[in-house]
Amino acid sequence: MAVSRLFVANRGEIALRVIRTAKRLGIETVLGVSAADKDGLPAQMADRAVVLGPAPAKDSYLDVNLILHAALATGCDGLHPGYGFLSEKPDLSRRCAEEGLTFIGPRPETIETMGDKLSAIAVARAAGVKTVPGTDDLPDARAAAEAAEDLGYPVVIKASAGGGGKGMFLARSPDGLETAFIEATREAEAAFGDGRLYIERFVERARHVEVQVIGDGEGNVVHFGDRDCSVQRRYQKLIEEAPVTAMPAALREALWHSAVTLCAHARYRGAGTVEFLYDVTREDFYFIEVNSRIQVEHPVTEEITGHDLIEHQISAASGGGIAVAQDALTFTGHAIEARINAEDPEAGFRPAPGRLTAWHPPAGPGIRLDSHMRPGDLVPPFYDSMVGKLIVRGESREAAIEAMLRAIGDFRIDGIATTLPLAARIIAHPDFRSNDITTRWLEDRLLPPADVA
Amino acid sequence: MPMKPSDVEVLIELFEASDWQEMHLEYQGEELFLSKSADAAGLQTGTVAIGASPALPTHASASLDTPGGALTPSPRGTIDPDRTGWEPLKAANLGTFYRAPNPEAPPYVREGSAVTPDSEVCLIEVMKLFTTIRAGLSGTVREIVARDGEMVEYGAVLMWIEPNA
Numbered sequence: 001m002a003v004s005r006l007f008v009a010n011r012g013e014i015a016l017r018v019i020r021t022a023k024r025l026g027i028e029t030v031l032g033v034s035a036a037d038k039d040g041l042p043a044q045m046a047d048r049a050v051v052l053g054p055a056p057a058k059d060s061y062l063d064v065n066l067i068l069h070a071a072l073a074t075g076c077d078g079l080h081p082g083y084g085f086l087s088e089k090p091d092l093s094r095r096c097a098e099e100g101l102t103f104i105g106p107r108p109e110t111i112e113t114m115g116d117k118l119s120a121i122a123v124a125r126a127a128g129v130k131t132v133p134g135t136d137d138l139p140d141a142r143a144a145a146e147a148a149e150d151l152g153y154p155v156v157i158k159a160s161a162g163g164g165g166k167g168m169f170l171a172r173s174p175d176g177l178e179t180a181f182i183e184a185t186r187e188a189e190a191a192f193g194d195g196r197l198y199i200e201r202f203v204e205r206a207r208h209v210e211v212q213v214i215g216d217g218e219g220n221v222v223h224f225g226d227r228d229c230s231v232q233r234r235y236q237k238l239i240e241e242a243p244v245t246a247m248p249a250a251l252r253e254a255l256w257h258s259a260v261t262l263c264a265h266a267r268y269r270g271a272g273t274v275e276f277l278y279d280v281t282r283e284d285f286y287f288i289e290v291n292s293r294i295q296v297e298h299p300v301t302e303e304i305t306g307h308d309l310i311e312h313q314i315s316a317a318s319g320g321g322i323a324v325a326q327d328a329l330t331f332t333g334h335a336i337e338a339r340i341n342a343e344d345p346e347a348g349f350r351p352a353p354g355r356l357t358a359w360h361p362p363a364g365p366g367i368r369l370d371s372h373m374r375p376g377d378l379v380p381p382f383y384d385s386m387v388g389k390l391i392v393r394g395e396s397r398e399a400a401i402e403a404m405l406r407a408i409g410d411f412r413i414d415g416i417a418t419t420l421p422l423a424a425r426i427i428a429h430p431d432f433r434s435n436d437i438t439t440r441w442l443e444d445r446l447l448p449p450a451d452v453a
Numbered sequence: 454m455p456m457k458p459s460d461v462e463v464l465i466e467l468f469e470a471s472d473w474q475e476m477h478l479e480y481q482g483e484e485l486f487l488s489k490s491a492d493a494a495g496l497q498t499g500t501v502a503i504g505a506s507p508a509l510p511t512h513a514s515a516s517l518d519t520p521g522g523a524l525t526p527s528p529r530g531t532i533d534p535d536r537t538g539w540e541p542l543k544a545a546n547l548g549t550f551y552r553a554p555n556p557e558a559p560p561y562v563r564e565g566s567a568v569t570p571d572s573e574v575c576l577i578e579v580m581k582l583f584t585t586i587r588a589g590l591s592g593t594v595r596e597i598v599a600r601d602g603e604m605v606e607y608g609a610v611l612m613w614i615e616p617n618a
Binding site: 032034035036038039050051052053054055056059060063065066068069070073074378380381 | 459460462463466467470545546547548549578579580582604606607608609
C-alpha cells in the first residue's frame, strides 16, 4: 500500500534523514518527539510534530502504545522506525500490521528470526552461507586435536554451557591443545556444572565487513555493495567506508552472493545489512548477523551508488518492489563516514552533553553532513551521544582520506567535546592509510591503554 | 547564555527522575531552586515548586509548571481569560482526552464543578488503555481546554482549576 502520511518514530539525524526523503517523495510526515526534542530541527522540518511524553525514552520513544496511538490519531498510514529504539522490535512491526499501518521494515517473523543469534545462524547454514567453522560437543582431547587439525590453528575452545568469555581457551598448536582442553573441561565443570566443550576457528586478525541489501519480501534481493566498519571501540563503529578495499575482488563477489542468498532464502523485505567477519590471515569470511533496519552508516553506500536507501525502504515496504535491477547498480569512487559523538575521547569517552556554542560544518563538493544540530542547540543527556555523521566522497580511498581530513579541519564545534578530533587521528594514521587495520586496532594500537581499561 | 525555558524543563525532568530532594543551581546570575517538598524554604524569588509530592501520584509530571504555559497553544479563536491563581492540569503523556467515563455518561466535571484531590476529572486513552486523571488539588474547575475525543500531546493543558484559598 502506498504511503501518503508517514509517522517517524525516532529522533535526531535519522528522523531528519527520513523526513527529507519523504518530503522529496511528496509524503507528509508526522514526527513523534519527547519533550526534550520538541524544539529541535526534525520537529521543525516535519509537517507536524507531536509530543509523546517526557524526555526519558521509556516514556516516549520506546513506548509502542504511545507511538501507535499518535500515528493513528494523526491519520498516518505508514511508520518508519529509524534505527535503535523500536526498530528491531518484532512487536512494533506486528502491531503496525494489525492496525493497518505500513511498517517500513521487515515482517515481524523476519525481525524475530534475525534478532536471535542462533536462529539467524541456522538460517545462514540452511542457505549455505558460511559461519565461523567449528564443531559440536567433543568427547575428549583426542577428538579435539583431530578437529583442530581440520579447522586449522589457532582455535578457541569454548564451553557449550558458557558465555561471556568464561571457559574459553586459545590454542595455537597441537602441543597447547591437550593442556588447554583439560583446563577448559575443569573450568567449565566448575563454572557451569557442565564440562562439555566445542572448538571454533579463532580469527586473530578480523575485519568487519557488511553487505547492504534490499529485498521485496518475495525472495528477490538486490545488494548495494559492501562496507568496511573495522574501526571500532567496544563494538561501536567509529569510521565506516564503502566499498571494501581490503579483500580480493573474487572474495567480495562471494560476499555479496552470500548476503543475497541468505536474504532471498529468508524472503527478506526492506533494507537489511548482512554482517560478516573477514579473516584477514586465512582470506575467508563468516556470517555474523543480519541487522533488520536501516543502519547508521548507510550514507557511504548512498554516496557510491547514487541511490537513496530510505526511498528503496519505503518502496519495498509499501509493495512497490525493488526499483532498481542489480545490473543497473554501479559503484563509483570511495566514501568515508566519521560519526560525530558528543563524547570526550580524552576522558575515557565520557558522554559530553551540553550546548553548542558554535557549529560551523564544512561545505563543498563531495561533503555531506547528516545531522540535526544547529548552533545554540542543546545536546540532551537522555539519548545516544551521536550528534551527526560527516561523510565525504572521493575518486579513490586516498582522495577520500584527504577530503575527510580537510573536512574535519574545517569543522568548528564549540561547547561540547566530540569524537571528530579522534576521527582525524585515526584517518591520518599510517595503518589506516595503508588499510592495515583490524577490529582490534583502535583499542590495541591507537588508544592509550588507560582508555580501554 | 541565559537559561531558556527548555533548559529549565530539562533540568526539572532530570531532577524529577533523580532521588534528590532538592537542587539549587546558580548559573550566570540566575538561580533555580527545585524541591520535592512543599515545605522547602526555597529562594526569596523565582521559586519553581514541582508537584512530585505524594499527593499527586497519578500525574506528577503533568503538574510541572512551565512559564507561561508555553507547551500548549491557546485554543483557536478565543480570548484567554484572566487565569491568575488558576492551576493547569496537564497531560502526562500523549493520548485521547475524554470528559466522561463512557459516551452515555455525563462528564466527570463541568466548568464550575468543585473538586478535591481525588476527584476524577477526565480520561486519557492510549491504544484502548484508559487512565483516569484526578484533580490533584481542592478547588473549582474554571476552564476545560481539551476537547472531548481529541488527541492531546504530552504537557498539553487539559483544564484549569482554581485552588481553594
